[in-house]
Amino acid sequence: xxxxxxxxxxxxxxxxxxxxxxxxxxxxxxxxxxxxxxxxxxxxxxxxxxxxxxxxxxxxxxxxxxxxxxxxxxxxxxxxxxxxxxxxxxxxxxxxxxxxxxxxxxxxxxxxxxxxxxxxxxxxxxxxxxxxxxxxxxxxxxxxxxxxxxxxxxxxxxxxxxxxxxxxxxxxxxxxxxxxxxxxxxxxxxxxxxxxxxxxxxxxxxxxxxxxxxxxxxxxxxxxxxxxxxxxxxx
Numbered sequence: 001x002x003x004x005x006x007x008x009x010x011x012x013x014x015x016x017x018x019x020x021x022x023x024x025x026x027x028x029x030x031x032x033x034x035x036x037x038x039x040x041x042x043x044x045x046x047x048x049x050x051x052x053x054x055x056x057x058x059x060x061x062x063x064x065x066x067x068x069x070x071x072x073x074x075x076x077x078x079x080x081x082x083x084x085x086x087x088x089x090x091x092x093x094x095x096x097x098x099x100x101x102x103x104x105x106x107x108x109x110x111x112x113x114x115x116x117x118x119x120x121x122x123x124x125x126x127x128x129x130x131x132x133x134x135x136x137x138x139x140x141x142x143x144x145x146x147x148x149x150x151x152x153x154x155x156x157x158x159x160x161x162x163x164x165x166x167x168x169x170x171x172x173x174x175x176x177x178x179x180x181x182x183x184x185x186x187x188x189x190x191x192x193x194x195x196x197x198x199x200x201x202x203x204x205x206x207x208x209x210x211x212x213x214x215x216x217x218x219x220x221x222x223x224x225x226x227x228x229x230x231x232x233x234x235x
Contacts, residue, residue, distance in 0.1 A: 019079040022086045023049045026109055028116055030086075038079050042071035049089040058095060058108040062086035066121045068105040070095060098154040110149030115142035117156060128161035141220050167223040181218045184211040187225065197227040 018034040023045065033048045040048075042059040051057045059071045064080070071077050071087070079085045092108030099105065100121045114129040123129070129140045132155040139159060140146055148154055164176045169191040177190065188199050200208040201217070202224040210228075211217070 019081075020084045021045070021048075021079060022084050024086065024088045025049075026088075026090045028119065032084065035079060038081070039076045040079060041074055041076050043073040045071065045077075045087050046073070046089050049087075051089050051091070056091060056093070058088075058090050058092045060088040060090070060095075060106065060108075062088065062120065065103065066100070067103045068107070068120060070106060096149040098148045098156065100156045101158055107148055110147060111145050112148055113142070114140035114144045114146050117146060117148075118142070118158075121158070123158050126161055127158040130157050130159045131155070132157055141218070143218065165219050165221045165223075167219055167221075167225065169225045169227075171224075171226070177219050179219065181216050184213055184215045184217075187211075187217070187219075188227075191225060191227070193227045194229075197229055200226045200228060202226060 018036060019038055020032055020034050021040075022030045022032055024030045031049070035044070035048070043054045045059050046052075046054045046057050054073050059073075060068045061071045061077050062068055062085075068088070077085070090108045095106035095108050096110065097104070097106045100117055103121060105117075105120060118127065118129055129142075129146070130137045131140070131146070137157075139161075146156075161179075163179055165179050167175050167177060169175060173191075175190060182190075184199055188197075191199070193199055199211045201211055202208055208226065208228075
């Protein structure tokens with residue numbers, strides 16, 4: 001039974017009660033830890049994550065609003081009574097500030113993946129991350145790397161994401177495909193690649209790379225493909 005007590009400061013505390021929290025690293029791998037007090041310091045969170053020394057790490061509190069804020073080693077944070085509180089502990093000594101749909105965030109590394117920023121903001125699978133830049137605002141796929149450490153404060157927003165992407169085969173033929181992972185063989189069937197030919201993906205630098213049998217590829221808008229006969233065989 002949870003017993004209410006009063007400490008020397010006149011605050012109500014609870015005996016025999018544990019407060020759970022999630023602590024993540026820079027790769028968003030989370031571990032669940034328990035604290036016996038509803039208030040924890042940044043140093044306690046860092047030590048609970050097994051990170052030492054404390055002064056070489058940044059502790060971030062992921063607030064219910066979605067915002068991220070630094071928790072200093074001696075600063076306290078109230079743990080949520082109804083659900084697991086979330087923190088990040090990452091090696092570093094400084095953070096880069098950015099905004100996501102008006103939510104203030106900070107991160108001690110220069111890069112984040114788009115899906116990680118979306119997770120912080122509580123975005124759904126039907127939403128895509130976009131960056132507020134002069135001119136055309138780039139839209140990121142979930143596995144794209146996003147720079148949050150550039151000079152100034154970066155601003156991001158969410159857009160409704162189409163369920164399909166448009167890719168190009170053979171230089172000028174467009175195909176509208178479901179946004180998902182395809183195997184080499186599936187793409188060859190969709191494109192109608194001649195029997196015995198091999199499928200190439202064309203990089204942004206114009207370099208052709210032959211796709212391996214059974215290779216898995218997540219298609220993205222604007223991808224280009226081509227095909228060629230086996231080496232030694234003319235088309």
